[in-house]
Amino acid sequence: MRWSQLYVPTLREDPADADAVSHRLLVRGGFIRQLMAGHYSLLPLAVRVRAKIVDVIREEMSRIGAQEFILPTMHPADIWHRSGRWDVMGEEMFRLKDRKGADIALGMTHEEIFTTVADELRSYRDLPQVWYQFQTKFRDEPRPKSGLIRVREFTMKDSYSFDADEAGLDRSFDLHHEAYQRIFARLRVPAIPVQASSGTMGGSASVEFMCPTEAGEDLVVHCPSCGYAANVEKATSRLAAVEDGPGLPAPERFDTPDVRTIEDLVRRHDVAADRQIKTLVYVVDDRLTLVLVRGDHNLVEQKLIDFTGATAVRPARPEEIKEALGASPGSLGAVGVKDLPVIADEALRGRRDMTTGANTDGVHVRGVDVERDIAVERWADLREVTADEPCPTCGTPLQVVRTVEVGHIFKLGRKYTETLGVSVLGQEGERVVPIMGSYGIGVERAMAAVVETHHDESGIIWPVSVAPFEVAVVALSTKDEAVVKAAEELYEQLRRERVDVVLDDRNERPGVKFRDIELVGIPFRITVGARGLAEGTVEVTVRATGQTVSVPVGEAAEHLRKLLVAAGEE
Amino acid sequence: MRWSQLYVPTLREDPADADAVSHRLLVRGGFIRQLMAGHYSLLPLAVRVRAKIVDVIREEMSRIGAQEFILPTMHPADIWHRSGRWDVMGEEMFRLKDRKGADIALGMTHEEIFTTVADELRSYRDLPQVWYQFQTKFRDEPRPKSGLIRVREFTMKDSYSFDADEAGLDRSFDLHHEAYQRIFARLRVPAIPVQASSGTMGGSASVEFMCPTEAGEDLVVHCPSCGYAANVEKATSRLAAVEDGPGLPAPERFDTPDVRTIEDLVRRHDVAADRQIKTLVYVVDDRLTLVLVRGDHNLVEQKLIDFTGATAVRPARPEEIKEALGASPGSLGAVGVKDLPVIADEALRGRRDMTTGANTDGVHVRGVDVERDIAVERWADLREVTADEPCPTCGTPLQVVRTVEVGHIFKLGRKYTETLGVSVLGQEGERVVPIMGSYGIGVERAMAAVVETHHDESGIIWPVSVAPFEVAVVALSTKDEAVVKAAEELYEQLRRERVDVVLDDRNERPGVKFRDIELVGIPFRITVGARGLAEGTVEVTVRATGQTVSVPVGEAAEHLRKLLVAAGEE
Incomplete structure (x- = not known):
């Protein structure tokens, strides 16, 4: 071409x-x-x-x-x-x-x-x-x-x-x-x-x-x-266990008018996030459902979808939540909730002495024993794994x-x-x-x-297997007949050898041609110039490395063939 | 395959x-x-x-x-x-x-x-x-x-x-x-x-x-x-001219209560179809338009569309026609019509002594001189050419x-x-x-x-250029090891020679295989059987002609190559 x-x-x-x-x-x-x-x-x-x-x-x-x-x-x-x-x-x-x-x-x-x-x-x-x-x-x-x-x-x-x-x-x-x-x-x-x-x-x-x-x-x-x-x-990850104290004999309410978020409870009441229960309210196939994860964990909605097999899952709207639990997000909890299904993340299993909302705005409860105080209907893996948690298989910190x-x-x-x-x-x-x-x-x-995954600041670097052309042949001059002729011959020779080659025969400055060839990412470039030709050589440049070598004109095709084979085997 | x-x-x-x-x-x-x-x-x-x-x-x-x-x-x-x-x-x-x-x-x-x-x-x-x-x-x-x-x-x-x-x-x-x-x-x-x-x-x-x-x-x-x-x-065609008599000094109405069609007028009033004007009413881009062709001619709607450049053309509905002309199809005509555009087919140009509807149900007019009596706004080629009319270029009867x-x-x-x-x-x-x-x-x-354009009663006959496979190799037996081996070898040889070949290795009777290969239209079939093999031959069958020849096994590939080349040159 x-x-x-x-x-x-x-x-x-x-x-x-x-x-x-x-x-x-x-x-x-x-x-x-x-x-x-x-x-x-x-x-x-x-x-x-x-x-x-x-x-x-x-x-x-x-x-x-x-x-x-x-x-x-x-x-x-x-x-x-x-x-x-x-x-x-x-x-x-x-x-x-x-x-x-x-x-x-x-x-x-x-x-x-x-x-x-x-x-x-x-x-x-x-x-x-x-x-x-x-x-x-x-x-x-x-x-x-x-x-x-x-x-x-x-x-x-x-x-x-x-x-x-x-x-x-x-x-x-x-x-x-x-x-x-x-x-x-x-x-x-x-x-x-x-x-x-x-x-x-x-x-x-x-x-x-x-x-x-x-x-x-x-x-x-x-x-x-x-x-x-x-x-x-x-x-999943092999999450470090959290040591719980014995907790209280029963949950205990306390006022938290200044708390809206997990973080508020950490800062203002000194309750570590991993000692909190985050209570989320979802509509799972038309049914309001409480979803519990640890305070420092995030829910992965897809895990909830996969676990429930539901076709439609969405967060409940504030008015739906208010109607069902009598409180606003920030003070929600599952303690004592009997008429709604509760799904809890495995990381909450066996936990004691936890803090969560009391379903009264501005009030929380502490000393919660999850399995004692909450009617968990189903346990599931629902939380998002984050970097540096231990690999579930070998324990190495995850990326x-x-x-x-x-x-x-x-x-x-x-x-x-x-x-x-x-x-x-x-x-x-x-x-x-x-x-x-x-x-x-x-x-x-x-x-x-x-x-x-294959580019640099000058453009694309196509792997040979999918490059639009494997090789570009550039004549440095479109006026010097010997240069044009050598470029044309090289082009025809490569075509005969079934190399996917483009001849840059545009009437443009070499800089424009080089820039375009780099931008569109052709893996190899053969440059034919008067100076090289005088010595019987052309230059072969590798896009990926930028390396240029002088090669005798007669050996250019063979040199290229080797580069193409090597690229295929890489 | x-x-x-x-x-x-x-x-x-x-x-x-x-x-x-x-x-x-x-x-x-x-x-x-x-x-x-x-x-x-x-x-x-x-x-x-x-x-x-x-x-x-x-x-x-x-x-x-x-x-x-x-x-x-x-x-x-x-x-x-x-x-x-x-x-x-x-x-x-x-x-x-x-x-x-x-x-x-x-x-x-x-x-x-x-x-x-x-x-x-x-x-x-x-x-x-x-x-x-x-x-x-x-x-x-x-x-x-x-x-x-x-x-x-x-x-x-x-x-x-x-x-x-x-x-x-x-x-x-x-x-x-x-x-x-x-x-x-x-x-x-x-x-x-x-x-x-x-x-x-x-x-x-x-x-x-x-x-x-x-x-x-x-x-x-x-x-x-x-x-x-x-x-x-x-x-178009070089239509024979119709000789008209001098006609009447002015159109003359006559009663035709028994006429609904061109044919009725031919049979009951002895007016030849080529002496009648067929009056069609179309809505051309929202405008009611009279379209005239000779009684024995059909209008080509696409010609009307192309001539008018209209984007929407449809026959007028009976009630639209009645309202505009005061009559029903069967008694329509353009004589004296002034407020509607009239487009007439070229075959009506210069015609005299013609008969057409009078825009009164059950009445026609005769002695019509088209150019004298009808306000034709535009003339156009609108009629459908039929078989045996003379070629517009050389006069030979058209097909x-x-x-x-x-x-x-x-x-x-x-x-x-x-x-x-x-x-x-x-x-x-x-x-x-x-x-x-x-x-x-x-x-x-x-x-x-x-x-x-390429089939017979047994199925498709693909040209080699687009056949799903160029050649089918059939082993007459799937149990006779020598036959299977020879078929496999032939198949592999053809593949190596880049022939697009399918090996029919199904455990089916030869009749089923032959019928399928003919039905799906594979151009050439090589049949390997025990009897032929004993003499060192296989059979090559050409789908298009049904011809079968015996060929020495060792020459089958070369024989096929020649058939493929010949098919390409046909």
């Missing part, structure tokens, strides 16, 4: 609205343009990168025996009703009516639709099946942001496995786990596989592949020693890193095959309901993740 | 609802399944064919210097309002609101969106640009039908050219014309380029590529002698063939660049508004067109 015939609208300045590095560099490098919030046009360089990412994923999916489909993006509402997710998906699902008034969903995921295709499977002998597609997904994100990282329309590689039994699902799941590790390794995305919540997917287990980056919105708890890793929505999810694999179970009535004939003639897994990678987000 | 690991749910029976051949065979062959009317899932074989079609198109687009983009499918309403097409597109455009209540269109075409991207072009030196994408298009067809031929969701290769002047547009248009001819030649779709209406696209010229098939809904008028070809929406559109190229002019405010700096520093072309190929419809 010749740069003069390539549309690459690079920008001198950072776009004003770009928060994430990848957003900034992909816009400046002429890869993407925003059409509206959450919707991006991919320009030619981005299309090239995307195609290489797709190829890597396709190869690895093919390697585990997966077969490629393409399913519609528009789905009849009926199928989503049958699976129960028409309501669950809420505002995140785009919906419309067609000219006949029929309800249509735009696919945000394809469990339902692949399951209907699987309805044609007849026998256990047809299993396992692993089916995948590259298809546009639509999600009405409340806050699209960070360029390609959080958008409303994107390409997803989504795959679905159908197995006869749990052992089969385990195998399909493991195959995907391995495929995803190979994919991210080839994309050079340093993804950490972590235990995760299954969210609206349902199912028994899920692993997220998380790429550390400041642009991420997910916190991952990670052990630098044993490798334990989990999304903060799921992470908390900011990440973006680049892949997610789920063991779904039989939720979809059961609700949509899919079964096959088993070995003994019995009906067997296939057990499913579901597995996703966001293609454009993967592109952004590569940029987040 | 091994067939045992391929999901190909072939059916014994034709699907009940399939009207078109391609629909029937693609469903039976396990290529596609319907999700809902107008929305199909592509199964693995169809994905393979689609990928090959995409590759052919991509190569030919690249050859004319086009650059690949991917633009969003969701568009803000605003841009469609600015181009004026938010209203024009009517019910065919899917629309929805996002969670914030903003209006969104699902892209049915991308003129507007590519034009906004072109807003960044700065100088005439940046022109021409030819940009394309493969992207899902959404169209709320009133009657989705014929499998992949008329759907609501499909992949389109759409490209857009931006040129500085008309000469540039002509060149971009011609390049596309040539590219499309190469594409359809490679896909083996016998597409006829025909003059066509530009419809809602606007613009000065358009050519459709029409594939003859019974499943088509478009009529193409075609000259077998000189090659003249036009969509019936646009076609009318049923076709499906597989490609359409438009000269758009400056409609979109002007309404969306796109301009570049010209050579003299002036503002230049780029002139556009737009060009489309429906990918899945192209797949259907191949099947429509």
Whole structure:
């Protein structure tokens, strides 16, 4: 390809609205343009990168025996009703009516639709099946942001496995786990596989592949020693026990007109935060529920959702709280509460001599023995793990890193095959309901993740596997015929050798060309100049290191071949 | 690929609802399944064919210097309002609101969106640009039908050219014309380029590529002698002149209580149809308009739309007609009508002694001299050409063939660049508004067109260029080790030679395998059997001809290579 015939609208300045590095560099490098919030046009360089990412994923999916489909993006509402997710998906699902008034969903995921295709499977002998597609997904994100990282329309590689039994699902799941590790390794995305919540997917287990980056919105708890890793929505730690005194024979009220927060009680009444009970009031599937965590802990709402299996969880409104408990937040407590369910975090189990609100504004109670004084209905792990708590596996202080999810694999179970009535004939003639897994990678987000983890102040540094071009050939002069000719010949030679090469034949100053090539992140540059040519050499520059070496013209292609091979093996 | 690991749910029976051949065979062959009317899932074989079609198109687009983009499918309403097409597109455009209540269109075409991207072009030196994408298009067809031929969701290769002047547009248009001819030649779709209406696209010229098939809904008028070809929406003919007598000095009323139709007047009053004026009443952009054609001619509504430039054209309702003309259809006429615009077909120009309705029920007038007695405001070509009329170019009797559109190229002019405010700096520093072309190929419809034109009673006969596999290797026995081994070796050898081969390793009877391979349309089959092997031979069968030859095992691959080369050159 010749740069003069390539549309690459690079920008001198950072776009004003770009928060994430990848957003900034992909816009400046002429890869993407925003059409509206959450919707991006991919320009030619981005299309090239995307195609290489797709190829890597396709190869690895093919390697585990997966077969490629393409399913519609528009789905009849009926199928989503049958699976129960028409309501669950809420505002995140785009919906419309067609000219006949029929309800249509735009696919945000394809469990339902692949399951209907699987309805044609007849026998256990047809299993396992692993089916995948590259298809546009639509999600009405409340806050699209960070360029390609959080958008409303994107390409997803989504795959679905159908197995006869749990052992089969385990195998399909493991195959995907391995495929995803190979994919991210080839994309050079340093993804950490972590235990995760299954969210609206349902199912028994899920692993997220998380790429550390400041642009991420997910916190991952990670052990630098044993490798334990989990999304903060799921992470646990080996929390140090708190020694309690014997406490009081019964809870004792005391006035706290000056207390609104945990911190107030610490400062004004000398009650350590880890000796307090934080009482939160939630509406869990329409039922007011008290949720208790230790004063110095934070609730993870997703843990509450996962534990209760609720489809809708929200904090109660002040007036709902007042009506139920007779007090305002700041003086709430669960002591003596009988008519509301109470869910307490495990860290409160066995604790004595605790302090909590008295359900009278301006009054608290002390000497609370949690198990004696509070009618805890259920105990659960609900709290957020924070940095430096001991690893649940090995005790090493945990790290908390900011990440973006680049892949997610789920063991779904039989939720979809059961609700949509899919079964096959088993070995003994019995009906067997296939057990499913579901597995996703966001293609454009993967592109952004590569940029987040491969850049410097001059621009992007694409790994060779997904670079828009592997090599740029630059003629330092467009007038010096010998220089132009040598550059053209080198370009043609590399093309013949199937190197993905661009010839920067623009009538621009070398500085402009170098800056653009660095900004768009082409891994290797060959510079052809009059001075070098006089000595029979050209310069080869490595984008990642900035190192430049002189190489005899005749050996440039071979030199490059070695660099490309080495880059592939890195 | 091994067939045992391929999901190909072939059916014994034709699907009940399939009207078109391609629909029937693609469903039976396990290529596609319907999700809902107008929305199909592509199964693995169809994905393979689609990928090959995409590759052919991509190569030919690249050859004319086009650059690949991917633009969003969701568009803000605003841009469609600015181009004026938010209203024009009517019910065919899917629309929805996002969670914030903003209006969104699902892209049915991308003129507007590519034009906004072109807003960044700065100088005439940046022109021409030819940009394309493969992207899902959404169209709320009133009657989705014929499998992949008329759907609501499909992949389109759409490209857009931006040129500085008309000469540039002509060149971009011609390049596309040539590219499309190469594409359809490679896909083996016998597409006829025909003059066509530009419809809602606007613009000065358009050519459709029409594939003859019974499943088509478009009529193409075609000259077998000189090659003249036009969509019936646009076609003309060299109509024989009708000799008129001197007529009457003034129109004369006569009673026709027994007349409702042209035919009634022929039979009961002996007035030849070509001596009658058919008076149609249309609402053209809210204005009641009389449209006149000869009694034996039919109006082409699209010609009326194109001629008037109207955005909405519909037949008037009986009550609207009654109110305006005082009569019902059957006795309508334009003689003496002064307050309504009258548009007449060219075939009525100069005609005398004609008969038409008198705008009184049960009364007609004869002796009408069209130019003398009717206030014709505008003359236009409005009538439908029928078979055997003389070719407008060479006079040979025309043929009318049923076709499906597989490609359409438009000269758009400056409609979109002007309404969306796109301009570049010209050579003299002036503002230049780029002139556009737009060009489309429906990918899945192209797949259907191949099947429509390449099949027999046993199934599909894919051309090698787009076949899901080029070759199937069949072992006649799955138990005879020598046979299995020879088949496996042949399969591996062909794979090494980069032949796209499938090994039918299913534990099925040979008859089942042969029937499936014929149904799904694999061009070549190699059959390995014990009897042949004993003599050192295998059989090679050509799907298109059914011919089978015995070939020494060691020469099978080379024999096949020659067949593939020959197929490519055909």
